[in-house]
Amino acid sequence: MVMTVTTSTGNRVTMYCLGSLTFVPSEAVKDEQTHNQVLQRLAETNDFATAIRTWFHLSDDVNAPEADEYVYHAIASVKLSQVQRAVDVGGAKGMHGWYRLEGGDLLPPPPQADIESYISIFLPSTATASALTAFQSNAKRSSIRLRSATYLLSKRYIASDWHPLGNQLIIPKTKKDSKTPLPSNPYFDFWAWSCRNLEWCGPVPISSSASTSPPASNTTDEAKKDDSNDTTNKIILTNPRMSHHILPIFMHHFGCAVPSHESLSLLKLFARGRSIIDMGSGNGYWTFMLRQYLSLGPTSSQSQQKVYAVDNNQSEWRVMWIDDTIIADGVRWLSSPSPSSSSSSTSCPSKGGQDMVLLLVYPIVGGDSSAAGGKEGGFTRQLMKAYKGDTLAVVGTQNGNGYTGFKGVTMDEYMEREWKEEGWRKVVQCPLPSFAGKDEALFVFQRGEALGNSEEGLGAGSGKAKKKKRKSGKQKDVEVENQNGEDQRDGKEEEQAEEKKEKEGPNE
Template sequence: MEQWPPYCKESKLTFKPKSLLETWCYKSPDIIRAKTFEICIRSAFWLHSSDSYVYHASGSTTLHQAQVAINAKGRAGLHAWYKTDEDIIVDPPPKTDIEAYTSLFAPSASLESALNVFHHEAKKDSLRSHIGAYLRMKFYVDPAAKQLLPNKKARELEHTNPYFDMWKYSCEELEWVGPWPNTTNTKFSHHMLPIFYHHFGCVCPSFQALWVIANLAQPSAPTKNKLVKPIFDVGSGNGYWTYMLRNLYIREDMKPLQVYPVDDGSSEYRTVWIEDTVNVNGVEFIQQQNRTDAVLLLVYPIVSGSFTSSVLKAFKGDTIVVAGTQNGNGFTGFADQAIDEWIAGNMPEWALVMRLPLPSFAGKDDALYVFRRNLGGVATNSSGNA
């Protein structure tokens, strides 16, 4: 079984994730903007000033090329995220609306309440009003699952998330105020995205998402004899979600999380955050474990082949969590269906109990889905529509 140590390729010093979190100082978009994105990434990951590493994702770029694209602002359609049905580019949103959008995912925020405020305080027929209506429409929490969300005391816990801070900056820099229905048609991205993919991952974990996963792993009746449910992070990539879960501050009455990162190594990342990735096929790992008490976590599951459907069908536990697209762009899971639509049509014994928006990079529309198995038979309300 191969194990990968934490590393950042072509860095000056050994990459130490704990040190990065403890010394993280780029918590404000203004700080990042003043130093520049390029310099902040170089500093955080100890990269050479002459760094020429080529980041491959949906496109290819170097860190310097990404900075050049940032400096170009919205020229040549680089910020054309919002188009009407008639293909007319909508004027960019004001900075105050962008700040209101990113604040939805602040660790201190109550997501549902913040969504309501975001929508109700928007100017009539503004981008923000359309986005607010869309996000509220997609938001879904089964009444029985509300206790999984962070309460006021949990939202006061210390939380450092470098990806989230960098994402906030990207929203302001790229004039992005969140997804709306027409985001489904967005087919381009920005040079910053491959940098994020390689150093942090495909999608940013919000505090709310991490807390929900941590809660799902807790035994149903916490006692000294009850064990925490293992979290199988299948397709863990560079391990950022696993690392953030392992380092999440939790309540004293909660049991420490046991997260198992599993990845076959088919994708390359410049930065790897963890040392114990299990380098095997996801289906093989699930079948070997054969656990009925586990939580399955799929972060940005790939579309090609039968990976997603095979993993879902092999899993014997009672909880599935997926971080992926919530529109019809086909970026994750399945090319022609969102994950909740596919499960509703192919795994009727599972019910959607939660769909929360995630911090979405410009041009993306991502969410956290939670499904629970109905042990009594066919589940109900699997589409999440009330």
């Protein structure tokens, strides 16, 4: 939680970052000069500690990393000075050993060109689907890049062929001459540096038995020869639980997962003018970014559309990005009667979150080994029972490593197993910028009228789902559809030309 403190001059200020009296999120993201200086310093010196201290305005008494006694508790307990020493070690002693052959030794790190190609997948200036295809088609045989690209493509799912929103689900790249600049996403920029520094070019399966789609059809004849020497399918993550000292710093200053332009745009699209509940909002970074994205473009319902950040405050964060987190038990907050006053925060504005989108970013599912305790999946199960809306978005692992999730089961597998009969259907699974050793994705599930009246939508729930036609004529739907349609038309010719260029490009 943010704190209000009294300075030596007697002024009362809100402290968003422990150790800084001047860091204000809404102002920091607009400070292009400091932002560019930090990125340049990272690129030239890899001085991560100074970059963090500079960006978050840590006070003079902690300008030397050794003087900063704050302990970051996450997957490990570290201080900023210790993290910088780990960065300085580089790849020695297997510190960058993210990939290996199953049953074999660690693999050499991927080339920087492959790392840059992985980062580019998530840039707002690229169309994710096209960038992923290029990531695969231009990869060398038996390379980490090819394994990662094939894996990510096999996991990606966008229900544009049958969902009522159709091709609007395919988020176009941003236009260079856009009159509405996108909000700054500092987490993405720090993450991109970490990929380069830690020599990470994307997740791969945790075992060779993991199913992936076949290699790209335009693989050269030479690459098809002597498949016995092709070790691509044997490349796996060295240790699904392995990470780096940088991650606790990222978690405390930004959050558990990096929001991408595609994921934020999809959440805005699925909201269709409705409010979003960021349940288990942590330090509020996703709420902060969503509020900026929801404010983009003309929307008549914009003043009523909100993002409610709800958290039980069981975790500690060095940085808070918002000052209006609702401290409450998620299930109780959802289940409480709707308040008579719209300004009340003691309960959900719409009981059960009906006509609201529910977002869970790395939810603690519950279980003996989790902070939520109880039977595994208990917390998630109770939350699902309490939620009365039709759109659930979950950010979490997609490789079954159990990282803050179910043991050996991904969120889509859990939803298929326990909630299919209630009409829930997966409509999106898209990769997110993943920290070294991790494998994050955005899952979106819907039910009822949100699925439309297609055969796929009506079939959800094995007969239990109500076969109603999706209501049409809602003004908020029309506005969102028109806006997305214009964006797609404006960028269509440029995108098609780029796709053609990527497909015709020679293999590396």
